[in-house]
Every structure is written in C-alpha cells, then in structure tokens.
Amino acid sequence: MKIREVLITPLLVPYAQPYYWSQGVTLGAEVLLIEIRTESEFVGFGECLATPTATGVQAFVEEAAKHITGESIFDRERLMATCYQSLFQFRGNCSAPRFGGQVLAGLEMALWDLQGKVLNRPVYELLGGAQRAYVEYFGFIQGSEPEALAKDATAFVQRGHRTIYCKVGRGDELDFEIVRQVREAVGPDIRLRLDPNEAWDVLSARRMIxxxxxxxxxxxxxxxxxxxxxxxxxxxxxxxxxxAADQSVFNADDVLQVTQMQAADLITLGLHETGGIGPLMKAADVAKKAGLNICLHGLYETGITTCAAHHAGLAISNLDDANQYMNHLLTADVIASPSLTLSEAKLGPIDAPGLGFELDLDALRQAKARHVEYFSAVNNAP
Ligand SMILES: [Mg+2]
Incomplete structure (x- = not known):
C-alpha cells in the first residue's frame, strides 16, 4: 500500500496549570499532528513535538515527507533511514540524531498506526505482543510551592499510585522543603523519584543527595x-x-555508552527522543542486555503520543513498573477514545487497530485555531 500524501497541522493544548521544573515553566503541549494518507482509504496519525518552533519542525517534516510519498507503508525502517540521511546527512557534516529523532518520530508513529489499521491488529501485537496486562505509571505531581506539591502527591496516592515523581533542581532550600513535605504527605511506603533535570554539577549533586x-x-x-x-x-x-539517565540517552547508541560506562541504574526514554516506536524497542533491547529497565519518558504531548508510547510499553520486556504519564496535564485532549484515565495508576491494552485512538474532531479544530491565534498574537506583539 503506497503513501499518497502527508499533512501537517500545528496544534496547541494548554495545561490545566503551569508545570514548574528546573529549566523553566511549561504552559502546554505544542505539537504537529502528522497525517499520512494512502492511495486507499487508510489514514495513519502521529505527532511531533513543535520544539523549538512549529514552523521550523514543520519545514523538516515536509522535506522528509517528500522521501516517503509513493513508497510502501511497510517499508518503515528503510524510509526512516532515508529521511534521516537526506535531512541530516548522517555521514556528512550535519549529523543530528537527537533533533532528527524528534523530527521523524511523528512520521514513524503514523506508519505504525497505518500498518496496524491495514492489518487490523493493535500495534503492540506487531511489536511482538503484550509482555504484561497493563502499564503502570507514576504520579507526576504539579504545583510551584511545596504545599501544593504535597497536596497533589496525596491525591495521587489516594488514586492508587505507588510511586510519586517530583521535579527538583529549583534551588537547594526549595528542593529540601519540597521533598520533606511530599515525603511527609505520602508516608514512608510510597516510592519517591526526584528529577533535577541537569540542574546539579557533581559537587552540588553530592551535597543535595x-x-x-x-x-x-x-x-x-x-x-x-x-x-x-x-x-x-x-x-x-x-x-x-x-x-537514572534521561537527557543523556536518546537512542540505542547512547544506551550502549551508558551501560558500558555503568553510568546509570535506569534508562528514561521516550518516542520523541528515539525517533519513534521501532528505535525505542531497539534501545530497550540494548538496555536489557545490561540488566537495566526502561522507564517511558513523557514530554509535551497529546493522547496520540500517550497511546503510541503505551503500545511500546506493553511490548517492552524490560519496562519499569513506574513510567511517565503526561495526559493528566492537558485541559482537553485531541483524542475521543480510548479513555486514557488510569485505574489504580494502570492502563490496560488498547485493542483497536493501529495505535487504537479516534481523534476528537472538535477538540482538534480548537487546538488548531488556538495555535494560530496564540502565535499570531505572539508574532504581532509590539
Ligand atoms: Mg526527566
């Protein structure tokens, strides 16, 4: 089945509340909806992060789309390699595995969606089948001040989360107070993960630890x-x-280096770093050989990525039992189904064909209009 065209639509979905971390404050998910149309009625969807700008990433995806138009949807690996080589001159002077992964992730995801839809099977089955009945997610607590973070942690624990994940790296005294209050709120038995997001050097890390x-x-x-x-x-x-290594690791090559150096106890990795589902599975395999788990990494994404990552999570044998989930941050998701609401911190298989989601066309229109409106306001600001 041949690819007829690729459509790209910038979207903006605000978060319910600002998200505070060591590198700043994030207000919402800005993404590009990727739609691959075939010569038949099948359509596949994926999404790219629109970082640093939607215009810039869209230009790269448009270039990549030229290399896959007219090709078979089943030639995913060759097509992605061709796109990467053409856009980033892999063996030339512009190798960019990290940005390249981010640019190509949406196309790769949409090809999996298409393959599953054409074969009438969920993507996790194409990845070798489910290794587990559900993926478990940690509670990513929100708020600026320790009191708000502690209150959110309590709410997550009441909803059945066994692990709480908390941003630190915002200043020694604030970090200390955040962790103190969150620990006091959740009690001794809840697992507590902290993420300074590169804020510390060796000395300050030793001091804070x-x-x-x-x-x-x-x-x-x-x-x-x-x-x-x-x-x-x-x-x-x-x-x-x-x-754990997060930003140090974007692909299988990085995992290999980290494991050879024994520089981490856990690998945090997601689709927008690796360049999609296939490369994430390969990176997970490398980690497995070194005895490390993969913790699914979340970014500024909609339910499209949540579904895609979830399929990978079901199929990765060395998946950790506490993974990142970002869907609760969105004010309005762009998918109508399936429900991504967690039950006791868990989400079971998504069994519809492909990535298994149906888009919410009204929400999509609003997210598209919001992107146009917000960025025209920014561009016209005095
Ligand atoms: Mg992180």
Missing part, C-alpha cells in the same frame, strides 16, 4: 549536564540513591 537521602528517595533522574557521562557516573558511584 546527602541532604535528601533522609527522605529515602527511590531514584534521582539526570542530576547533571546530559553531555557528561563521566559526571553522571561519578555521581552514581558516590550516591546511596540509584541514578
């Missing part, structure tokens, strides 16, 4: 600059708390 260990965190994610695996290893080697 020493201060925070009294609250028994289960894991600290990407404490230092992603570019230095030796710094990550230095922190891990001196830390009584396990360390």
């Amino acid at each position: 020493n201060r925070l260990k009294v609250f028994n965190p289960e894991m600290i994610e990407q404490p230092c600059d992603h570019r230095s695996l030796s710094a990550l290893k230095q922190i891990k080697d001196s830390s009584p708390i396990p360390i």
Whole structure:
C-alpha cells in the first residue's frame, strides 16, 4: 500500500496549570499532528513535538515527507533511514540524531498506526505482543510551592499510585522543603523519584543527595549536564540513591555508552527522543542486555503520543513498573477514545487497530485555531 500524501497541522493544548521544573515553566503541549494518507482509504496519525518552533519542525517534516510519498507503508525502517540521511546527512557534516529523532518520530508513529489499521491488529501485537496486562505509571505531581506539591502527591496516592515523581533542581532550600513535605504527605511506603533535570554539577549533586537521602528517595533522574557521562557516573558511584539517565540517552547508541560506562541504574526514554516506536524497542533491547529497565519518558504531548508510547510499553520486556504519564496535564485532549484515565495508576491494552485512538474532531479544530491565534498574537506583539 503506497503513501499518497502527508499533512501537517500545528496544534496547541494548554495545561490545566503551569508545570514548574528546573529549566523553566511549561504552559502546554505544542505539537504537529502528522497525517499520512494512502492511495486507499487508510489514514495513519502521529505527532511531533513543535520544539523549538512549529514552523521550523514543520519545514523538516515536509522535506522528509517528500522521501516517503509513493513508497510502501511497510517499508518503515528503510524510509526512516532515508529521511534521516537526506535531512541530516548522517555521514556528512550535519549529523543530528537527537533533533532528527524528534523530527521523524511523528512520521514513524503514523506508519505504525497505518500498518496496524491495514492489518487490523493493535500495534503492540506487531511489536511482538503484550509482555504484561497493563502499564503502570507514576504520579507526576504539579504545583510551584511545596504545599501544593504535597497536596497533589496525596491525591495521587489516594488514586492508587505507588510511586510519586517530583521535579527538583529549583534551588537547594526549595528542593529540601519540597521533598520533606511530599515525603511527609505520602508516608514512608510510597516510592519517591526526584528529577533535577541537569540542574546539579557533581559537587552540588553530592551535597543535595546527602541532604535528601533522609527522605529515602527511590531514584534521582539526570542530576547533571546530559553531555557528561563521566559526571553522571561519578555521581552514581558516590550516591546511596540509584541514578537514572534521561537527557543523556536518546537512542540505542547512547544506551550502549551508558551501560558500558555503568553510568546509570535506569534508562528514561521516550518516542520523541528515539525517533519513534521501532528505535525505542531497539534501545530497550540494548538496555536489557545490561540488566537495566526502561522507564517511558513523557514530554509535551497529546493522547496520540500517550497511546503510541503505551503500545511500546506493553511490548517492552524490560519496562519499569513506574513510567511517565503526561495526559493528566492537558485541559482537553485531541483524542475521543480510548479513555486514557488510569485505574489504580494502570492502563490496560488498547485493542483497536493501529495505535487504537479516534481523534476528537472538535477538540482538534480548537487546538488548531488556538495555535494560530496564540502565535499570531505572539508574532504581532509590539
Ligand atoms: Mg526527566
């Protein structure tokens, strides 16, 4: 079955409340809806992050689309390799595996959606089948101040979450107070994961880990600059708390380096880093050989990515039992079904063909209009 055309639509879905982390404040999910139309009635959907700008990413996706038009939907790996080589000159002077992964993830996702729809099977079955009956997600707590974060943590625990995930790296005293209040709110038995998002150097990481260990965190994610695996290893080697690599790892090659250096105890990784579902599965396999789990990573995404990542999560044998879920942050998702509401922190298989979601056309129109409106206002600002 041949690809006829690729349509790209910028969307903006605001978050219910601002999301505070060490690199700033995020207000919503800005994405590109990717729609691959075939020569028959089948249509596949995916999404790309629109970071740093929708216009810029869209230009790259349009270039990539030229290389897949007229090709078979089943030639996914060759097509993605061709797109990457053509856009980023893999063996030339513009290798960009990270940005390349982000640009191509939506096309890759849409090809999986199409393949599943044509074969009338859910994507997780095409990935080898479900390894588990559900994927379990951690409670990603929201708020700026310790009191609000502690209150949100309590609510997540009441909804059945066994693991709470909390942003730190916002200043030593604020971090200490956040972790103190969250631990006090959830009690001793809840697993607590902390993410400074690269805010610490080796010395400050050692200082903060020493201060925070009294609250028994289960894991600290990407404490230092992603570019230095030796710094990550230095922190891990001196830390009584396990360390996860997030921004240090975007693909199977990065996983290999981290595992060879023994620089992390867990790998946090998602579709928008790897460039889609296939490369995520390959990266997970590399981690598995080194005895590490994959924790699904979430970004500024809609239910389209939540569904796609969930299929991968069902099929990854070495998936962690606490994964990132971002869907609760959205004010209005662009999918009408399935329900992505968690039950006791868990979500079972999505069994409709392909990625298994139906778009909500009204919500989509609103998200499209919101993007046009917001960015024309920004561009026309004095
Ligand atoms: Mg992280």
